[in-house]
Amino acid sequence: MGIMLSFQEVTKIYPGAEHIKAVDSLSFNLKEGEICTLVGPSGCGKTTAMKMVNRLIPITSGKILIDDQNINRMDTIELRRSIGYVIQNIGLFPNMTIGENIATIPKLKGWDHDRITEKTESLLELINLPPGEFMDRYPKELSGGQQQRIGVARAMAVDPPIMLMDEPFGAIDPINREHLQDEFLKIQEKVKKTIVFVTHDIDEAIKMGDKICLLKDGKLVQFASPEELLTQPVNEFVKDFVGGDRTLKRLNLLKVKAAMSPAPPVVMKDESPEKAKSMLGELKADHLFVVDNENRLMGYVDKEALSKKADEVGDVTRSTDAFLPASSSLKDGLSEIFTHDLGYIIVVDEDKKVLGILTEDGIKEILRK
Amino acid sequence: MQIRLFYPFIKKFGVMAATAIIVILLYQYYGALEYTTKNLSEFFRLTLEHFFLVIVSMATAASIGVSLGIIMTRKGFERFGSAIMAIVNVWQSVPSLGVIALAYAFLPLVGLSGIGVVPALVALFFHAVAPIVRNTVAGIQSVSKDVIEAATGMGMTPNQILFRIEIPNALPVIMGGIRTATAIIVGSAPLACLIGGGGLGFWIFTGIALMDMGIMMAGAVPVALIAMLFDALLARLERIVVSEGIQSGEYQEA
Numbered sequence: 001m002g003i004m005l006s007f008q009e010v011t012k013i014y015p016g017a018e019h020i021k022a023v024d025s026l027s028f029n030l031k032e033g034e035i036c037t038l039v040g041p042s043g044c045g046k047t048t049a050m051k052m053v054n055r056l057i058p059i060t061s062g063k064i065l066i067d068d069q070n071i072n073r074m075d076t077i078e079l080r081r082s083i084g085y086v087i088q089n090i091g092l093f094p095n096m097t098i099g100e101n102i103a104t105i106p107k108l109k110g111w112d113h114d115r116i117t118e119k120t121e122s123l124l125e126l127i128n129l130p131p132g133e134f135m136d137r138y139p140k141e142l143s144g145g146q147q148q149r150i151g152v153a154r155a156m157a158v159d160p161p162i163m164l165m166d167e168p169f170g171a172i173d174p175i176n177r178e179h180l181q182d183e184f185l186k187i188q189e190k191v192k193k194t195i196v197f198v199t200h201d202i203d204e205a206i207k208m209g210d211k212i213c214l215l216k217d218g219k220l221v222q223f224a225s226p227e228e229l230l231t232q233p234v235n236e237f238v239k240d241f242v243g244g245d246r247t248l249k250r251l252n253l254l255k256v257k258a259a260m261s262p263a264p265p266v267v268m269k270d271e272s273p274e275k276a277k278s279m280l281g282e283l284k285a286d287h288l289f290v291v292d293n294e295n296r297l298m299g300y301v302d303k304e305a306l307s308k309k310a311d312e313v314g315d316v317t318r319s320t321d322a323f324l325p326a327s328s329s330l331k332d333g334l335s336e337i338f339t340h341d342l343g344y345i346i347v348v349d350e351d352k353k354v355l356g357i358l359t360e361d362g363i364k365e366i367l368r369k
Numbered sequence: 370m371q372i373r374l375f376y377p378f379i380k381k382f383g384v385m386a387a388t389a390i391i392v393i394l395l396y397q398y399y400g401a402l403e404y405t406t407k408n409l410s411e412f413f414r415l416t417l418e419h420f421f422l423v424i425v426s427m428a429t430a431a432s433i434g435v436s437l438g439i440i441m442t443r444k445g446f447e448r449f450g451s452a453i454m455a456i457v458n459v460w461q462s463v464p465s466l467g468v469i470a471l472a473y474a475f476l477p478l479v480g481l482s483g484i485g486v487v488p489a490l491v492a493l494f495f496h497a498v499a500p501i502v503r504n505t506v507a508g509i510q511s512v513s514k515d516v517i518e519a520a521t522g523m524g525m526t527p528n529q530i531l532f533r534i535e536i537p538n539a540l541p542v543i544m545g546g547i548r549t550a551t552a553i554i555v556g557s558a559p560l561a562c563l564i565g566g567g568g569l570g571f572w573i574f575t576g577i578a579l580m581d582m583g584i585m586m587a588g589a590v591p592v593a594l595i596a597m598l599f600d601a602l603l604a605r606l607e608r609i610v611v612s613e614g615i616q617s618g619e620y621q622e623a
Contacts, residue, residue: 054522080524091519095537095612104533105523138614155523164522 002067004194005030005053005162009062012048012218022048024218025062030211032161033192037209039199041241045218046198050164053196054083066162081105084155084163084193088170090147092139092154098124099135102154109158123153126187145176152184156191165197169204181207202242206230206249214238226253231369247367251331259330259366260347260356266291269298269314273306276313280306289346289354290317296352297323323348326355330366333358396590400583408587416591418567422486422558423551423599426493430554431547434498438505438543439531450506461499465557468492473564489566496557497550504546508539537612544607551603555596559588569595 012023023045030036038046051057053064055076064071071079092101102120111119121131127149139147148168155163168184169177181204188195199205205212206226214221214229222234230246230253233239242249266289267276276288280303287302290313299317310316323346324336336345337360344359396402405412441450463471472492473483481487512535520530536543559570569588576585608616 056518056522077524077526080522083522083524085519085522087515087519087522089513089515091513091515091517093516093520093534093538094615095534096614104520104525108525108529138612140614151519 002032003029004032004034004067005036005196006065006068007049007062008065010049010052010059010064011061012045012052012057013060021218023052023215026215026218026220027062028211028213028220028223030194030196032194034210035188035195035197035208036211036213037197037199037205038213038215039202039205040215040221042200043217044215046200046213046215047166048218049215050166050196050198053162053164054080054085081109081158082160082162084160086148086151086155086163086165086168088167090144090151090171092147092150094139097136097138098129098142098150099131101139101150102157104154105158119157123156126156126190127153128183145172145180148172148180149183152187156193161194163193163195165195167199168197170199170201177204184208203249203252206253214241248331250367251334251363252329254330254366255326256324256328256330256333256347256358257326257355259333259362260326260358261362263346263354263356264289266295266354267301267313268293269317270312273301273310273313273316276301277303277306289320290314291354294351295354297346297348297354320346322346323352324358325350330358330363334360334363337363392590392593396586399586401586401590404583404587412587412591415567415569415571415588416595419558419569419592419595422489422493422561422566422568423554423595426490426497426554426558427547427551427599429490430494430497430501430550433494434501434546434550435505435543437498438502439509439536441502441506442509442535444527454503454506457499457502460495463496465496465553465560466563468496468557469560469564484565486561486566488564489561489568492564493554493557493561497554500549500553501543501546504542504549505539508542508546509535511542512538538615540611541607541615544603544611548600548603548607551599552596555592555599559592 006029007026009025009027010023011021011025013021026045026049028036038049040046048057052059053066053071055071059072066074066079066082092098093104096104099120102123103116106116106119120135124131124134129146129149134142134146134150139150142150148171152168155165169180172180185208197205197208199208206229209226211223212226212229213223216237222229222238224232227250229238230242230250233242233246239246264285265279265283267279269290269292280286280288287300289300290298292298292314297320298314299319300322301313301317305316305318306313308316322336322340322342324333326347326349333345333347337343337358344357347355347358349355437453440446441453469489469492472488472495475483476488476491477483481491516534516538517530520534525533558568559573561568562570562574569592572584572588573592574588576582576588
């Protein structure tokens with residue numbers, strides 16, 4: 001996919017502070033559909049860099065291109081309307097209903113009534129707030145998390161290809177923040193916007209970013225994928241900023257799927273117990289997992305269970321919760337392994353079909369890479 | 370226990386009713402009612418004049434005051450803001466009678482008559498404009514910076530921000546200023562008759578001069594009623610024009 005947003009030697013010097021470069025010849029390219037998190041200690045220029053994209057802050061030198069067009073050559077108002085903007089303190093218009101808030105820019109663009117209603121409703125559905133219930137309510141009646149979701153919906157009202165998000169979840173309590181992050185990533189899978197996301201929280205940057213742009217004193221220190229930032233920090237500053245637990249952070253980032261080994265032999269539920277016993281003997285294992293005809297995990301049998309009288313393995317199967325979906329993070333996987341103390345855990349897909357197993361060695365292996 | 374349920378009603382209507390009864394009794398006792406019925410056509414003329422003074426000075430003060438307030442919050446004008454505010458505040462500290470006297474004294478210098486309706490209107494206007502300007506500025510400044518930043522970042526023009534965001538959100542405060550100004554105007558309007566501006570003040574001052582409580586009350590009671598009427602009307606108007614999203618709780622009428 002093509003390059004959507006390009007910073008080329010962008011520098012910002014604020015009048016009255018000529019000796020400080022708030023942003024110092026920053027260059028990077030962002031592909032269409034990517035989230036780039038701008039992260040760094042406070043005063044590193046991340047917010048300044050973001051606000052230059054919609055020209056809330058004028059560029060001192062260098063240029064920013066959107067779709068190969070220099071933003072300084074575009075009409076400011078048109079430029080801003082083609083970029084979604086979400087800020088930390090949300091900034092919903094208190095005098096307008098939720099519906100009116102979302103419809104602000106469509107209205108100014110002269111959309112007709114039906115199109116506006118349709119768009120507003122579909123956006124509310126996208127953010128999981130039923131339109132019938134929320135359309136005519138006012139911002140003051142909503143919780144912080146709901147308000148921020150409206151803020152995101154409002155920013156997407158005219159389907160801008162690019163979105164700027166300035167610590168959008170910064171003012172939300174930790175539990176809701178996690179929830180909103182997950183929800184937003186799901187939305188992003190559908191809408192595929194090119195997003196510049198400012199945060200001071202490295203964990204958030206790693207979680208949300210396809211690319212991380214780590215800044216210090218206005219200068220770009222490292223521009224890399226989260227994985228690369230964690231495994232190949234370019235200097236001590238990056239190492240410190242990422243934190244001593246960067247290996248554990250990778251566990252959060254990597255998915256179970258990546259570290260999975262092939263599934264061990266399983267037994268069908270309609271096999272005879274004798275067959276299962278002999279399998280146990282061959283494998284020198286103390287238990288076997290049982291699946292149904294469609295390879296869905298049912299549970300396990302051990303010697304004790306098999307010693308009971310039964311026609312089929314399925315009759316003596318014990319249920320288990322020692323499994324997890326392949327889309328989970330390795331951190332959850334490791335935790336499950338410790339919880340069940342089996343040395344491994346079964347990996348399943350959404351239908352509970354067995355895909356493989358995750359072992360401690362598998363995790364170590366992938367972390368070594 | 371039961372009576373507690375009625376406390377809010379007693380508080381709201383009881384005091385009003387008691388006041389009304391006392392006023393009506395006094396009105397009757399001092400012969401104000403008799404005086405009014407005897408001079409009914411004069412009563413209507415004075416009331417009309419009074420309404421004219423209040424409405425015209427009010428409308429001018431509101432339109433000019435709000436405009437001035439808005440201009441003072443525009444980019445580039447902020448530095449004039451504090452200067453204008455200082456003048457406006459000093460002006461407001463001059464007592465009503467002083468403003469009327471000043472109008473009488475100074476208007477001739479600019480070629481206008483110091484006597485009649487015009488100087489009365491000018492005086493009332495100047496006296497009422499201060500709280501409107503002040504509240505307009507305060508109201509617009511109180512609109513959250515985040516809201517303005519969001520609006521700007523979304524691509525609203527300064528004018529769109531002013532009319533769709535700043536003014537609607539400042540309206541409760543602006544309306545508060547207009548109500549204060551109305552109270553001042555209605556309260557000062559009787560003084561207009563001192564420089565020939567007419568109005569119900571004529572009976573009040575005649576009553577005082579003749580030491581006749583009846584005539585005085587025949588002027589004073591309608592003036593009080595007009596004051597309450599305007600405040601109630603403005604409260605109603607406020608509830609209509611201010612968005613539900615920023616209305617807070619109950620509104621006080623009267």
